[in-house]
Amino acid sequence: MPLLFVKEDITKMKVDAIVNAANTELHMGSGVCGAIFHAAGEEKMTEACQKLSPIRTGEAVMTDGFALPAGHVIHAAGPVYQERELAESALLLTKTYQSALALAAEHRLKSVAFPLISAGIYGYPKDEALSLAVWAIRHFLEDHEMDVYLAFPDKSAFVPEEYLVRDVEEYMAEGAYESVPVLYDAMPERAVPKALKMPAGLDHWVHHLDEPFNEALLRLIDDKGMTDTEVYKKANIDRRHFSKIRTGKGYIPKKPAILALAIALELDLDEAEDLLAKAGYAFSPSRKFDVIVQYFIIKGQYDIDEINEVLFHYDQPLLGG
Structure with a gap:
């Protein structure tokens, strides 16, 4: 199942559960915590939390979502950042995500949205908090099926690793590209120049088609010695979506899903260019999305979460889905 970064107000997300960056007393706080209490209904949420408090740092409990679009709220108490105790802070923050995810799995929830825990008034550096959040969530998803979102209210709240953005910016500066809308639909038939349309011997061409996309994908999976599960998890793709891709029957996924599979493999x-061509796509030097993904492939860097961090930073579509 995918891990996706989204720019959304977490209190408006229609998921099975949203996570509250709670304090150990489960009192209504400021920031995300206050917004969740307010949107859920302060009186009902306060009453529900009083029955479950206190909790320890790194622990999580669950209440109803009340007036929220989300069915439940998982209250997870993250650590206050301690610069002199970096290892302890990192351990506790990781445990906070693990506790929340374990609780979601225990209740068989299918979708959960997190804020960036401890990155507000608790002082955790945003880039470090993001790195730990991604690691904890990705580790969990290796053995579980769940849609997990990291929700950011605005771009300023999202801070990827500086070196990733710097290196990509340098690469893009080396070549010229224009920022144009990213369109993923294959070229419509009416857009094909007349000179390129099939000649009279159409039956010959129809009976000598190239290898279909889904067959090419399955061949690559076998060639790489990977299992289907390994591929769709590494590609940040939903199991049901992968099954649809695998079956074929004329279905062609969009470009971000195809490139996610290329990264996973x-x-x-x-x-990668050949796999894109099987689906009627190609890399374009005039599209920022394409240039960014191409950079990581050329560099042999296949961490899909790092790639998505950079894509999200530049307001581009994410790989997977």
């Missing part, structure tokens, strides 16, 4: 640039 650790294809080189030629192999």
Whole structure:
């Protein structure tokens, strides 16, 4: 199941549960915590939390969502950042995500949205908090099926690793590209120039089609010695979506899903271009999305979460889905 970054007000997300960056007393606080209490209904949420408090740092409990679109609220108490105790802070923050996710799994929830825990008044550096959140969530998703979102109210709240953005910016500066809308639909038939349309011997061409996309994908999976599960999890793709891709029957996924599969399979640039071509797509030097993904493939860096961090930073579609 995918891990996705979204720019949304977490109190308006229609998921099975949203996570509250709570204090150990489960009191209504400021920031995300206050917003969740207010949107849920302060009186009902306060009463529900009083029955479950206090909790320890790193622990999580669950209440009803009350007036929220989300069915439940998981209250998770993150640590106050201690610069002199970095290892302890990191351990507790990781445990906070693990506790919340374990609780969601225990209640068989299918979708959960997190804020960036401890990155507000608790002082955790945003880039470090993001790195730990992604690690904890991704580790959990290796063994579980769940849609997990990291919700950011605005772009300023999202701070990826500085070196990732710097290196990509330098790469993009080396070549010229224009920022144009990212369109993922294959070229419509009416847009094909007349000179390129099929000649009279149409039956010959129809009976000598190239390898279909889904067959090419399955061949690559076998060639790489990987299992379907390994591929769709590494590709940040939902199991049901992967099953639809695998079956074929004329279905062609969108470009971000195809490139996610290319990243999961650790294809080189030629192999990635060939896989795109099987679906009627190609890399474009005029599209920021394409240039960013191409950069990571050329560099042999196949961490899909790092790629998505950079794509999210530049307001581009994410890989997977």
